[in-house]
Amino acid sequence: MANVPVHEWTLLEAARKVREKEISSRELTGALLSRIESLDPKVHAYITVLPEAAMAQAAACDEEQAKGTVRGPLHGVPVGLKDIFCTRGVRTTCGSGILGNFEPPYDACVTGKVLAAGAVLLGKHNMDEFAMGSSTETSRFGPTRNPWDLSRIPGGSSGGTAAAVAAAMCFAGVGTDTGGSIRQPASLCGVVGVKPTYGRVSRYGMIAFASSLDQAGPIARTVADAAALLGWIAGYDRRDSTCVDTPVPDYLAAVQRPVKGLRVGLPKEYYEGDGLSREVRAAVEKALKALTDQGAAVVEVSLPHTSFALSTYYLIAPAEASSNLARYDGVRYGYRAGGATGLIEMMSRTRAEGFGEEVKRRIMIGTYALSAGYYDAFYGKAQKVRTLIRADFARAFEAADVLLTPTAPTPAFRLGEKTGDPLTMYLSDIYTIPCNLAGIPGISVPCGLSGSGLPIGAQLLSNHFREETLFTAAGAIERVLPWPRVAPLEG
Amino acid sequence: MAFEAVIGLEVHAQLSTRSKIFCACSAAFGASPNENTCPVCTGMPGVLPVLNRRAVEYTIRTAIATSSTVQRRSVFARKNYFYPDLPKAYQISQYELPIALGGHIDIETGNGPKRIGITRIHMEEDAGKLVHEGEFAGAQASLADLNRCSVPLMEIVSEPDMRTPEEGGAYLRRLHDILVYLGVCDGNMEEGSFRCDANVSVRPAGQESFGTKAELKNMNSFRNVEKALEYEIRRQIERIEDGGKVVQETRLWDANAGVTVAMRRKEEAHDYRYFPDPDLLPLIVDESWVEELRKTIPELPAEKIARLERQYGIPRYDAGILAADRALADFFEASAAIYGGNPKTTANECVHWKDAVFSGALSPETIAHAVEDRERGTISATASKKLVELVLSTGKPFRTLRDEQGLTQVSDASALDVIVEKILAASPKEVESYRGGKVGLLSFFVGQVMRESRGKANPKVVQEVLKRKLG
Numbered sequence: 001m002a003n004v005p006v007h008e009w010t011l012l013e014a015a016r017k018v019r020e021k022e023i024s025s026r027e028l029t030g031a032l033l034s035r036i037e038s039l040d041p042k043v044h045a046y047i048t049v050l051p052e053a054a055m056a057q058a059a060a061c062d063e064e065q066a067k068g069t070v071r072g073p074l075h076g077v078p079v080g081l082k083d084i085f086c087t088r089g090v091r092t093t094c095g096s097g098i099l100g101n102f103e104p105p106y107d108a109c110v111t112g113k114v115l116a117a118g119a120v121l122l123g124k125h126n127m128d129e130f131a132m133g134s135s136t137e138t139s140r141f142g143p144t145r146n147p148w149d150l151s152r153i154p155g156g157s158s159g160g161t162a163a164a165v166a167a168a169m170c171f172a173g174v175g176t177d178t179g180g181s182i183r184q185p186a187s188l189c190g191v192v193g194v195k196p197t198y199g200r201v202s203r204y205g206m207i208a209f210a211s212s213l214d215q216a217g218p219i220a221r222t223v224a225d226a227a228a229l230l231g232w233i234a235g236y237d238r239r240d241s242t243c244v245d246t247p248v249p250d251y252l253a254a255v256q257r258p259v260k261g262l263r264v265g266l267p268k269e270y271y272e273g274d275g276l277s278r279e280v281r282a283a284v285e286k287a288l289k290a291l292t293d294q295g296a297a298v299v300e301v302s303l304p305h306t307s308f309a310l311s312t313y314y315l316i317a318p319a320e321a322s323s324n325l326a327r328y329d330g331v332r333y334g335y336r337a338g339g340a341t342g343l344i345e346m347m348s349r350t351r352a353e354g355f356g357e358e359v360k361r362r363i364m365i366g367t368y369a370l371s372a373g374y375y376d377a378f379y380g381k382a383q384k385v386r387t388l389i390r391a392d393f394a395r396a397f398e399a400a401d402v403l404l405t406p407t408a409p410t411p412a413f414r415l416g417e418k419t420g421d422p423l424t425m426y427l428s429d430i431y432t433i434p435c436n437l438a439g440i441p442g443i444s445v446p447c448g449l450s451g452s453g454l455p456i457g458a459q460l461l462s463n464h465f466r467e468e469t470l471f472t473a474a475g476a477i478e479r480v481l482p483w484p485r486v487a488p489l490e491g
Numbered sequence: 492m493a494f495e496a497v498i499g500l501e502v503h504a505q506l507s508t509r510s511k512i513f514c515a516c517s518a519a520f521g522a523s524p525n526e527n528t529c530p531v532c533t534g535m536p537g538v539l540p541v542l543n544r545r546a547v548e549y550t551i552r553t554a555i556a557t558s559s560t561v562q563r564r565s566v567f568a569r570k571n572y573f574y575p576d577l578p579k580a581y582q583i584s585q586y587e588l589p590i591a592l593g594g595h596i597d598i599e600t601g602n603g604p605k606r607i608g609i610t611r612i613h614m615e616e617d618a619g620k621l622v623h624e625g626e627f628a629g630a631q632a633s634l635a636d637l638n639r640c641s642v643p644l645m646e647i648v649s650e651p652d653m654r655t656p657e658e659g660g661a662y663l664r665r666l667h668d669i670l671v672y673l674g675v676c677d678g679n680m681e682e683g684s685f686r687c688d689a690n691v692s693v694r695p696a697g698q699e700s701f702g703t704k705a706e707l708k709n710m711n712s713f714r715n716v717e718k719a720l721e722y723e724i725r726r727q728i729e730r731i732e733d734g735g736k737v738v739q740e741t742r743l744w745d746a747n748a749g750v751t752v753a754m755r756r757k758e759e760a761h762d763y764r765y766f767p768d769p770d771l772l773p774l775i776v777d778e779s780w781v782e783e784l785r786k787t788i789p790e791l792p793a794e795k796i797a798r799l800e801r802q803y804g805i806p807r808y809d810a811g812i813l814a815a816d817r818a819l820a821d822f823f824e825a826s827a828a829i830y831g832g833n834p835k836t837t838a839n840e841c842v843h844w845k846d847a848v849f850s851g852a853l854s855p856e857t858i859a860h861a862v863e864d865r866e867r868g869t870i871s872a873t874a875s876k877k878l879v880e881l882v883l884s885t886g887k888p889f890r891t892l893r894d895e896q897g898l899t900q901v902s903d904a905s906a907l908d909v910i911v912e913k914i915l916a917a918s919p920k921e922v923e924s925y926r927g928g929k930v931g932l933l934s935f936f937v938g939q940v941m942r943e944s945r946g947k948a949n950p951k952v953v954q955e956v957l958k959r960k961l962g
Contacts, residue, residue: 084537104536241770326573
């Protein structure tokens, strides 16, 4: 291991080496900051890099450790956060012009937990504006590029986090997932991404897109790293009424458990459409083989309402977003358009100039779906279908412990390839969206490369609060399928 | 043609919890602008509401006190609209599924008691307020004070069961008294803790269906509500009699001009795009919680009036005045417990000194002693009033002052005999005239005796002694 470059260490290795004083937090942080300096101009995974603050934090960690105190399990280890998590005194943009100058006076729960674990914050990761997008191209701060092929998108909306982790510009990060925003970029960038059960991680201070679907989760290079990180950010928080007060199990311990006897369900609807690329299908089949070779059983299951998931999602998420984003009116914080002569003009110009195209599109869809006379036909009906989708999964989990599906229908596409056609873009989340509607947890784990060398991920889904099963199955896949872990990107 | 008015009232009562409904900020009135704010009530990105348990308890207690049915499951919804005093651009309110339904309260009317239905009770948050810099017309800027944002409110909607402005006033006063009795609202109308909007329409007497209604706002006292209703009913009747039609609209009461003025038409109303707030779980209220809170409900005004009437034998009217304020009724009962006597006298005294009762300057002992000494004839009515005033200004006990001031009066007939004999002996002519039939001279003798006793004689006893001696 001695010849593995510092930045390629796993999160847990880095944490152990700092703890055992093999390396100081300053050296570790400095190494990653210089990697960011050399690579991020190409990748653009960060909206904000915090070199001085990170080095100061690292120095403080080293000093404390010299006196014998350790902040937590991530003492002195540099990580990044999607720019959707509020960070006290550090600009938090959510990828939007309307929050381009916003410095929150508070930390998100996730921010607080990561810092309490001892992590050093390197910066804030790029994202689709207000997490609305599947390619990180809707960011007001410009797109992020896929470290495996700079002409391609990293996925989204947590594309900055996935790219930063894949390019080893941080040891791990935390993203958010409303319809696949952690799992899809993890799949496209060849890293591990977890969307926990709704209510597992507090949403406090995480800027809302669609409140009933949003959930924070880890993005890391190994299943073990992701499992450990989820353990540190999960748990009850009384500031979020939807956060569930249930104990956080030892996720890391689950990674090594055997899969013998595990019932792996294959939802037939996920393999039927012609949108699924042959290469992705083949890679997911390899993941299945990895599981069955270790003693897992295969069962076919059906999720009959799958075909309604996308349209259900595109009513519920925009409806909630139209209300959540109404607060950005230029009155109290964030961007305010200049030159307006009256209140209405100030508000409408602020929003017209502050928001990007995709955000405006969804605000309009959502406003329409909630409007008088349309509520029952759209939002009301979508909620009913959501109940049916949830029931589909409940039935499937009677027969299976875990479901195995592709994460995304294709490997990473090219920049600009789908920006002109929102519907095609929305289809890239077709396998990830039902999980959010049902509130169940999901993980994307790398399972192969395409012919042109692009990463492909397999998605595993389990029942509510059964993240351990995901880590067990993903760990088994990771053990069998060798993986480069860090994107082959020249420094 | 005879017309009948149909009135329904919507009351917004501020719950007197210490903190706001969805955050820990103080809900107190009168702080400097934006002092009582935090990221949650100012709608910063990513923050979330957490429901105040106390606010729910207060609302449940109100539901119990108004015989409403507490719903096991109620849901908070978002009411979406843009305004600078509404930081999230939506108000969290209960909409389709409120916390309580179907109650009533009983009021007193000129024609006896009447039951007014309560449609629903729901919880919501208040908005902030805008202050316009400089004069309104030429204002250069508007300033937002968000202290009131997320202050807990309870909206109580009545059935359209009232037919006269007096009934409207009686309903409001009774509801107000109930909330204050419960301690869930301070009832202060000037500070906006208890606000009322009215829906009013008229119809030909005997007609079943309702006429077109107008919604009245901006009435900040009971009297103003009654006046506004009187005006509006008259306006609508006149309009119909002139061959016109009543338009559905919101009208503001202008207390100075004594008129209602159209504000905005219902057709132009916002589409609030209500939907369940995904940040808050449905509110589940167990029956056991309701039963626990039921035990905390104090005696309410209607029950108290009936009991005071029954227990103390005082007129219903007096009981009503006492019971309009729990503190006054309690004071009365405390006084009556110290000295029974004639409770009507005690009630009169309590009402007469009620300002001092409310300020806490007067103790029940003072009133009890004042009534007792008067009834026993130890002091005169004039002396009693003077002594209570002295208690208020010096803080000394009533009876200490009575003795210090020498204001006890002589009621002992044998002691007065001597004085009366002396006066009669000194006025033989008048005695003769009196006995000759000029009974009006009695007051002359009383005056003489009073002067001789330097005001200390009990005039009632003096009269009795005189009548006996002259008889």
